[in-house]
Amino acid sequence: MKNLRNIGLVIFLGGFSIFITSLFVGTYKISEDKLKALYDATEEIDKGDTIAGSLTKTAIELHILDKEFSNQFSFSSHLSDLFNKSNAVIAESFAEKDGITANEVEKIYDLAIVDGKVIYSKDVVERVFFDNNKKQKLLIANTSWMFKESKSYEKVADFKKDFEKKLKGINGKLGEKYFVWDNKYSRFDLVKASSNGPITDNKGLFLFLTFGLCIIGTLMYILPGAILMGGPGIKNNGVYHDPATNRGWIGILAFLFLIFFYILLYFYPWLIVPWTSIVDPFKGLFIEGASASQWFLYGTLYTVSMCVMGIRMFIKYRHNRYQIVRTASVLSFQIIFAFLLVEILPLFDLPAMDLKNAWPLDYDMFFDWNVKGHFDSGTVGIFMFVWGVVLSVIVIPVMVYFYGKRWYCSWVCGCGGLAETLGDPYRQLSDKRLITWKIERWMIYGVFLFAIIMTIFSGYHSYNEVNYPEMSGKDVLFGMSAYNIREWYGFLIGSIFAGVIGTGFYPILGNRAWCRFGCPLAAYMGIVQRFKSRFRITTNGGQCISCGNCSTYCEQGIDVRAYAQKGQNIIRASCVGCGVCSAVCPRGVLNLENAPNTDGSRMEAPEVILGNEGLKEFLNK
Amino acid sequence: MEHVVIIGNGISGVTAARHIRKLSNKRITIFSVETDYFFSRTALMYVYMGHMKFEHTQPYENWFWAKNRIELKKGFVESIDYSSKKLSLSGGDQFTYDKLILAVGSKPNKFGWPGQNLKGVQGLYSKQDLDLMEENTSRHKVDRAVIVGGGLIGVEMAEMLHSRNISVSFFVREDRFWGNVLPLKEAAIVEEHLIKKGVDLRFNTELKEIISDENGRVKAVIASTGEELACQFVGLTTGVSPNIDFLKDSDLETEEGIVVNQFLETNQTDVYSIGDCAQFSKPLAGRKKIEQVWYTGRIMGETVAQTICGNKLAYKPGHWFNSAKFFDIEYQTYGCLNSMLQEDETNFYWEHKNGKMCMHFVFDKASRKFLGLNTLGIRIRHEVMDRHLDADATIDKVMEQLKDANFDPEFYRLYEDEIVAKFNQEQGTKITVKKRSWKRILGLG
Ligand SMILES: Cc1cc2nc3c(=O)[nH]c(=O)nc-3n(C[C@H](O)[C@H](O)[C@H](O)COP(=O)(O)OP(=O)(O)OC[C@H]3O[C@@H](n4cnc5c(N)ncnc54)[C@H](O)[C@@H]3O)c2cc1C
Ligand code: SF4
Ligand code: SF4
DSSP, rough: HHHHHHHHHHHHHHHHHHHHHHTTTOOOBOOOOHHHHHHHTTTHHHHHHEEEEHHHHHOOOOOOTTTBBBHHHHTTTHHHHHHHHHHHHHHHHHHHSSOOOOHHHHHHHHHHHHEEEEEEOHHHHHTTTTTTTHHHHHHHHHHHSSSSOOOSSSSSHHHHHHHHHHHHHTTTTTTGGOOOOOSHHHHHHHHHHEEEHHHHOOOHHHHHIIIHHHHHHHHHTTTTTHHHHHHSSSOOOOTTTTTTTTTTTHHHHHHHHHHHHHHHHOOOGGGGGGHHHHOOOOHTSSTTTOOOHHHHHHHHHHHHHHHHHHHHHHHHTTTTTHHHHHHHHHHIIIIIIIIHHHHHHGGTTOOOTTTTOOOTTTTTTSSSSHHHHHTTTTHHHHHHHHHHHHIIIIIIHHHHHHOOTHHHHHOHHHHHHHHHTTGGGGGGSOOOHHHHHHHHHHHHHHHHHHHHHHHHHHHHHHHHHOOOOGGGGEEEEETHHHHHHHHHHHHHHHOOIIITTTTTHHHOOOOTTTIIIIIIHHHHHHHHHSSOSEEEEEEEETTOOOHHHHHHHHHHOHHHHHHTTTTTBBBBBTOOOOOHHHHHHOOOOOOEEEESSSGGGGGOSSSTTTTTTHHHHHHHH | OOEEEEEESHHHHHHHHHHHHHOOEEEEEESSSSSSSSOOGGGGHHHHHTOGGGGGGOSOTHHHHHHEEEEESOEEEEEEEEETTTTEEEEEEEESSEEEOOOOEEEOOOOOOOOTTTTTTTTOSHHHHHHHIIIIIIIOSSEEEEEESSSHHHHHHHHHHHTTEEEEEEEEESSSSSTTTOOOOHHHHHHHHHTTTEEETTTTTOOOEEOOTTTSSEEEEETTTEEEEEOSSSEEEEEEEEEEEGTTTSOOOOOOSSEEOTBOOOOTTTTTEOOOGEEEEEEEOOOOOOOSHHHHHHHHHHHHHHHHHTTOOOOOOSEEEEEEEEEEEEEEEOOOOOSSSSEEEEEEEEEEETTOOEEEEEEEEEBEEEEEEEEOOOOBBBHHHHHHHTTOOOOOOHHTTTTHHBOOOOTTOOOOHHHHOOOOOOHHHOOOOOOOHHHHHOOOO
């Protein structure tokens, strides 16, 4: 049995090493064909050709066409140049027709600057464009203010500055729709299209060698636990002796890996192209021959980790039916709603919406592209949008009233789901100090406020976009740009907090750092739970022995014992109702319940803890 | 300002301090030789097993004490002069008090066995014992351990050693596990569970002698049966007794423990005693003269605080309750249920077919008054049982409202219907179990 475990560990480590190594396997080469294939996919035929053509030309100039690079790092170092130069080429060719080219600018400068003096005038423009009325008019309309009487330039530099600024205005938007902006998405697509080598040739094999081996190895490690750990019951033996779970060296390594992974995923996806190639065959199950994006890779990793570690939960808590049922629930919601439906809905031309994701966790619900996406997909799309709103505004608070926020956080939510499965081994690492509780409240309600403000801005922006398309771009409210606020929210909260910190810090801050400190939906539900809900954790009279198991294993860092030892029920806004405090209590003191008294009385500390008859009589007198 | 000095920072002493602080502005000082801060003794096993770190056993954060103006002093109180109200620490420092509370707890019993002071032989009570156990079992190779004394701390120690893959032989003097408390059938369930865990249970077996190796460390024990067992660790868990050696031969009246009246007063003015070390001159009906559990320590602390703050209050605990865990099996008890039925008592016993769960009710033969309940593997709502006991409810009413009493987590299988059906069958009654009622449970009018 032990050997089986060790073999499992070796297999897992093998699979994991292959996974890591695969990042450095393969070569990269762009060719004309590949560029064509990549950009032809866009709707307009001539558009694809223009882009591919320009990129090809630029690549030749840069000497990178058909050149083989041995890794994505050196390959991608050329991409910025490639995109920008190609865009410039396109811009120039449009300027030829409808704008002012660099050549023409030179001519103007030649005539307008004489002996270091600026003598720019209408005459200069007419002389340069003697055969092009259209350009003449264009330039005069835009720069006539620069040669009025009142305007004179002391310095050439000033003139050039003004002139070039205007030029940008004229040329800037020309050809823009043919630009390939240098961002993480374009880079990802290009790197992916250019990748060759053993992985792209044997995707299925690599899928097995990485995902397959890791799953098999982990299961071989986990399953024998049913017997090795001894019969059903709480088995936290050695949690604080194990460097994986006591912030020891294995924990630190896991932490570094997760951080590294999230940073690549969110900010440098083109560097993890080999990993996405590995899951291409899996993506192919949904759309034949489709190429997996980094988000598909992430979704797959996420769901697979949850399932495998969910099995661990089933074994670990097999004596506790609450844990079994809630783990099964959270796994189903992840597999069906967050994974499968998100892949399947677009096959029916519907928005790829995670139907269980509620505002404000689903922070882009009111973004223009999301709203438009729904409204453009017909009745079902609109229905889905309305459902999202109903879920957030009605279903959430009503359910929290009846069952506490646990119905969402521990039964439905994907973030919670990962925390409760992959994160379960780290739950004890959450900080229990009072000061941390204070920090927690500032942070989580701060994020909630930020989410509300951001939503108001983006809602206003979307409203305008949808209702007054002619005013497009009018996204400023109270002097702040809705677009900027959205971007900042997405970067700081959506990526850094929820991803990098939320999951990356599992081995350091415990498994619910995001849910505890950052999630605006948790904040929202917490307020309802705290003030008006049937939910409470009942403390069983005077049975608490202050042992501290409950507090130690509370992933939300709630000092459960502080209440239990006073005979007081536990009602904290942050409690996600995981039920583990109740499970680990060796004296049967805690129970998650929904009962009728919904106001403050459910959380009052009794004046006398059950058992002191004398004191009770005395105080009653 | 009156100065209250408390010796002992266990649950009883600390509860007294907290309640005195709530009720008054008196100066409060707690002395302890064991640790800087209060910790939960009941959790020592979890530190050894790696469930928690020692700091997790501390119910209050370190700033708590200064914030509540409770002075903590570490040191061993060597002697007390009751006439001048002075204590002397082992270092020679002296302190005066106006009121003194002795909450000095217990120490493990040792019955003078040959070899009881060898290395690798120890009890489990204090933080130092925990550290010693760590050292005895991790710095030295231990394959086999012998535990002497079949009570709660013994079974905890067995679980601790088991978690480190050390095989355990468990010597129990009686013919069953925890024989002075558990009735036969409950004991049988626990025994079977222990055996399944691989514990080598030996009933009717006592320790005769512990044998040393050449380094003064245990290498074997000889049992009362004459058998010699090789082992590298011996746990002595044959109960605890008041930790009052330093108080003997003084004017303070002591017997087994510090003798107190119902107000927790000793024979010296302004000196009180609470917790494990207090011995009642007249024990309350149905209770022991020395009560060595967490809850009673806490209740005594709450009570003495009132007395010291001017509301003279007698120690009057409510209905007995307790709980424990034997490896994976949780145990709870409410009311008065002796290991043997008393003359006018009768009982009803239900056991699940898995042999790991049971409910055992005892009631009065004639009046059918409910007297007490033991459960294994099923959690029970303290309030509900306490209310039944308070109201002298009949067993029939307890049965009728059995669903109110269940405290198992949601989705657990419930057995009330099965239990009451069996009860009806045995007792010839026709009770139908009522649906769980929050109104009754919460006493909502
Ligand atoms: C391993 C273990 C598990 C237990 N589990 C349970 C359980 O599950 N449920 C339950 O109800 N009970 C349990 N108990 C019993 C319970 O812990 C005790 O009843 C309770 O801790 C007694 O508290 P106390 O305040 O009376 O004394 P203690 O906690 O013993 O505190 C006394 C303190 O006084 C200090 N002291 C003594 N003499 C001096 C001196 N001269 N100078 C300075 N300081 C001194 C001692 O060092 C000690 O720190 C358990 C006990 C043990 C050992
Ligand atoms: S785990 Fe149970 S007994 Fe221990 S402190 Fe928490 S509520 Fe009390
Ligand atoms: S208090 Fe209990 S149920 Fe709530 S989050 Fe903490 S461990 Fe989970």
